[in-house]
């Protein structure tokens with residue numbers, strides 16, 4: 001599957017996400033950092049292959065600072081990795097923050113998540129002022 005086939009990234013609140021995962025019981029074994037008990041607090045960016053959930057990114061409103069969205073997690077089903085799906089979700093995070101007058105704050109990067117640092121750097125430049133983190137300098141190009 002090519003990225004162009006994934007026309008379908010939906011943005012869902014916690015309630016709609018609960019309904020969706022009920023119909024996709026395998027999702028928690030395939031999508032690594034999606035946590036059932038956290039769903040109600042998050043805004044989810046969900047990529048599909050037909051009706052199957054193949055990637056999820058989650059934002060959460062910071063309880064401490066106004067208009068800050070934490071990037072809490074982003075995971076792609078192992079069978080679908082390396083096809084720019086995480087890149088596409090990450091770009092949606094930036095667009096969503098811009099459209100809603102919010103700022104983004106990144107959480108720490110996992111070992112595999114290091115791959116996303118160049119992407120974050122690219123979007124920091126493409127969407128200036130959206131992320132409130134220090135510019136990323138320690139990624140390998």
Ligand SMILES: CC(C)(COP(=O)(O)OP(=O)(O)OC[C@H]1O[C@@H](n2cnc3c(N)ncnc32)[C@H](O)[C@@H]1OP(=O)(O)O)[C@@H](O)C(=O)NCCC(=O)NCCS
Pocket residue numbers: 032033073074075076077080081082083084085086087088108109110111112113114115116118119
């Ligand atoms: C990290 C993760 C989300 C990346 O998802 P993905 O859809 O495969 O990523 P993309 O295809 O958008 O690629 C992003 C970058 O990683 C690189 N990449 C992808 N797969 C790679 C691999 N197997 N080895 C090395 N680099 C790889 C891509 O080349 C791309 O960089 P580039 O645009 O500079 O070329 C995915 O590996 C994953 O779900 N991992 C488990 C959960 C996790 O650790 N999440 C990160 C939390 S911070």
